[in-house]
Amino acid sequence: MSCKCNKCRCVISGNNGKMVMLKEEVWLSIAKKDDILCPNCIEKKLGRNIVVNDFKLGVFPVLDYKIPCNMIFAEIKGIKY
Numbered sequence: 001m002s003c004k005c006n007k008c009r010c011v012i013s014g015n016n017g018k019m020v021m022l023k024e025e026v027w028l029s030i031a032k033k034d035d036i037l038c039p040n041c042i043e044k045k046l047g048r049n050i051v052v053n054d055f056k057l058g059v060f061p062v063l064d065y066k067i068p069c070n071m072i073f074a075e076i077k078g079i080k081y
Contacts, residue, residue, distance in 0.1 A: 005038040012038050017072035021056040039073055052079055 002013035012018040018038045030045035031037055043049055052074070073079075 003036050005041055006036050007041040008038060010038050010040075012036065014072065017076045020050065020073050022050070022054050023056050026054045039077075050077070050079075 002011050002015075004010065005012055005018075010018065020039055020042070022042070026046075027033075030042065037045070039050060046054075050073075
């Protein structure tokens with residue numbers, strides 16, 4: 001599955017490390033529910049880097065966490081779980 005960021009139009013997919021799922025309250029502080037944003041645009045809107053506490057709990061086990069779509073992004077950014 002892939003899509004394009006509403007802001008910069010880059011391709012977002014789980015394979016390129018650009019698909020992240022944030023906690024609802026974090027997402028709604030910067031975007032509408034149905035918006036699509038890449039991590040770079042998310043970080044610009046947040047005014048800071050994405051951190052592990054921003055990620056939504058989900059379906060893929062990563063150590064003690066269950067975080068969807070964020071494993072590649074975390075490796076690229078050097079985020080430790």
